Amino acid sequence: MARIFCIANQKGGVGKTTTTVNLAAGLVRIGQRVLVVDLDPQGNTTMGSGLDKRALEATVYDVLIGAAPAADAIQHVERVGYDVLGANRELAGAEVELVEIDQRDRRLKLALAEVQDDYDFILIDCPPSLSLLTLNGLTCAHGVIVPMQCEYFALEGLSDLVNSIKQVHANLNRELHLIGLLRVMFDPRMTLQQQVSDQLQAHFGDKVFKTIIPRNVRLAEAPSYGLPGVIFDPTAKGSIAFIEFAREMVERVGVRSGQAPAAPAPTPAAARRSKA
Numbered sequence: 062m063a064r065i066f067c068i069a070n071q072k073g074g075v076g077k078t079t080t081t082v083n084l085a086a087g088l089v090r091i092g093q094r095v096l097v098v099d100l101d102p103q104g105n106t107t108m109g110s111g112l113d114k115r116a117l118e119a120t121v122y123d124v125l126i127g128a129a130p131a132a133d134a135i136q137h138v139e140r141v142g143y144d145v146l147g148a149n150r151e152l153a154g155a156e157v158e159l160v161e162i163d164q165r166d167r168r169l170k171l172a173l174a175e176v177q178d179d180y181d182f183i184l185i186d187c188p189p190s191l192s193l194l195t196l197n198g199l200t201c202a203h204g205v206i207v208p209m210q211c212e213y214f215a216l217e218g219l220s221d222l223v224n225s226i227k228q229v230h231a232n233l234n235r236e237l238h239l240i241g242l243l244r245v246m247f248d249p250r251m252t253l254q255q256q257v258s259d260q261l262q263a264h265f266g267d268k269v270f271k272t273i274i275p276r277n278v279r280l281a282e283a284p285s286y287g288l289p290g291v292i293f294d295p296t297a298k299g300s301i302a303f304i305e306f307a308r309e310m311v312e313r314v315g316v317r318s319g320q321a322p323a324a325p326a327p328t329p330a331a332a333r334r335s336k337a
Contacts (some may be wrong), residue, residue, distance in 0.1 A: 062178050063177045065173065066240060067185045067187050067198045068080050068184060069195060071221055072189060072215060072218040077187065077189070077208055078106050078186055079284075080206070080245060083291050083299075085182075086141055090307065095142075095184065096144045097143055097184050098145075098198075101194075102149070104149045106186040107147035107148055108284065108287060110143070110147075111140050111141055111288060120146075120147050121134065121148045124168075125159060125169060127162075130175060131146060134146055135176065140292065166196045168197055173201055185198040185202060199226070202237055203238070206241060206243060207222060210244075211244055211254040215257070243306065244258055244269070244273045247273045247274060247275055258273075270313075272309050274306065277290070277297055279297035279300065280300070
């Protein structure tokens with residue numbers, strides 16, 4: 062059964078999408094079966110994984126409102142090696158429609174239960190707000206990964222997010238925990254960033270991942286090619302860091318790991334595609 066993780070931060074522009082697609086690609090590199098769920102109406106994770114969000118026949122929106130099962134909306138992307146439950150602008154209307162639907166905060170949990178046994182990891186890219194969409198992600202997840210820049214404004218937003226996680230844990234999902242804080246776009250030459258990094262470690266201890274993702278041009282270029290940086294340029298410093306982060310994640314959550322196979326185990330969506 063898959064371990065489900067939300068990549069979340071209520072502050073925008075902190076690297077949630079970059080973290081999601083590169084962690085997914087890194088996990089594939091070390092032999093894990095991965096599904097990525099795009100819960101952001103902008104659809105950046107979908108595009109950054111090599112799918113055209115405008116051409117999708119079924120998306121996470123259809124899954125949430127009950128118009129399609131998750132298995133029918135999931136697509137395998139050969140170039141990146143993982144499956145994607147994509148999103149586009151239609152998802153923006155889901156919040157209004159979900160208000161009148163039973164179990165509106167558990168729609169994603171119910172949908173993913175049908176495919177959860179097919180994967181080792183399910184990564185959910187959440188929008189930058191505590192919306193009903195984010196709540197659906199938190200309600201079905203085992204944990205939250207928080208990418209953040211080492212800046213003081215980021216620290217202020219972090220306290221709000223931690224409180225939100227505690228509230229969801231207490232009222233909706235007893236399995237939900239803060240897995241860890243990932244320092245991204247890090248520049249060791251900046252004294253301020255080092256100071257904030259030290260504060261994070263002092264306050265959160267082992268909840269701060271050991272891996273640090275450096276500021277890296279190749280990671281920034283990769284989305285324009287519809288690829289995670291790990292695939293676009295595996296030798297870049299940022300890509301190497303994300304592969305190390307994937308290994309740290311596997312170790313931290315106790316998923317069985319080992320050497321990556323010559324060809325990763327095919328996902329169900331890949332198997333269906335090969336038969337088509």
